[in-house]
Amino acid sequence: MLTPQEFLKIYATPLVDELKAVEGLKKFITNSDVIGAHAEAAVRRLIRRVVEPLHVCTGAVISEQLCSNPQQVPQLDTIIWQPCPAPAIFEVGDFGIVPQGSSLAVMEIKRSAYSGVGKKLKERLDQTLVKMLVAGDPPGWPGTDQPELYPDYPALGVVCLRETSATDTELEDLIARGHCVVILEKCANEIIPNVEGVYRLLNFLIRTRARAKAWDGVAYINMKAIG
Numbered sequence: 001m002l003t004p005q006e007f008l009k010i011y012a013t014p015l016v017d018e019l020k021a022v023e024g025l026k027k028f029i030t031n032s033d034v035i036g037a038h039a040e041a042a043v044r045r046l047i048r049r050v051v052e053p054l055h056v057c058t059g060a061v062i063s064e065q066l067c068s069n070p071q072q073v074p075q076l077d078t079i080i081w082q083p084c085p086a087p088a089i090f091e092v093g094d095f096g097i098v099p100q101g102s103s104l105a106v107m108e109i110k111r112s113a114y115s116g117v118g119k120k121l122k123e124r125l126d127q128t129l130v131k132m133l134v135a136g137d138p139p140g141w142p143g144t145d146q147p148e149l150y151p152d153y154p155a156l157g158v159v160c161l162r163e164t165s166a167t168d169t170e171l172e173d174l175i176a177r178g179h180c181v182v183i184l185e186k187c188a189n190e191i192i193p194n195v196e197g198v199y200r201l202l203n204f205l206i207r208t209r210a211r212a213k214a215w216d217g218v219a220y221i222n223m224k225a226i227g
Contacts, residue, residue: 118170138214
């Protein structure tokens with residue numbers, strides 16, 4: 001009989017098999033933008049499988065604060081949202097412009113742990129920025145005692161593949177705080193799942209579903225702001 005640890009390790013592998021296709025993709029294309037786009041699409045597909053019926057898109061979040069300077073509204077790799085209290089606009093395929101009040105979580109996806117990736121992720125996951133991009137905590141929302149394992153931060157960085165053992169202090173700090181996960185590791189020319197990273201990602205998505213449930217039917221359009 002398998003132990004829980006053995007079972008979880010086996011189960012993690014097929015969850016992230018699609019991400020391993022990057023090695024095959026490199027036989028045809030080495031353009032990092034194309035490879036990165038594939039990695040983002042593969043991760044978003046996994047996200048959708050977990051958070052349905054919530055919506056997942058790339059695009060931007062808007063609010064009266066953000067739109068005061070339209071040129072600086074940031075492009076976002078992944079937004080998890082629900083059409084409550086308002087739907088997205090300019091929604092086409094995987095693209096959407098989501099009102100802040102409907103945004104439940106944002107994610108920044110990187111294809112690999114390239115040099116300096118920790119610094120870039122730290123900037124995009126900064127608390128001040130994230131607060132402008134999500135609805136915030138629902139009324140009476142309970143925190144978690146172990147945020148590094150059971151995240152309560154509505155933003156997550158995802159590094160699809162770490163191919164080197166070179167130290168990135170900022171990346172390691174984000175991982176330790178539960179703000180980033182590494183999905184695959186390259187060890188001795190073999191790509192294997194980072195089991196802990198896979199399940200931290202799933203816990204983040206489960207927590208996002210809980211946020212959606214807590215907000216559903218609670219937030220309304222502010223009628224006093226009209227007219």
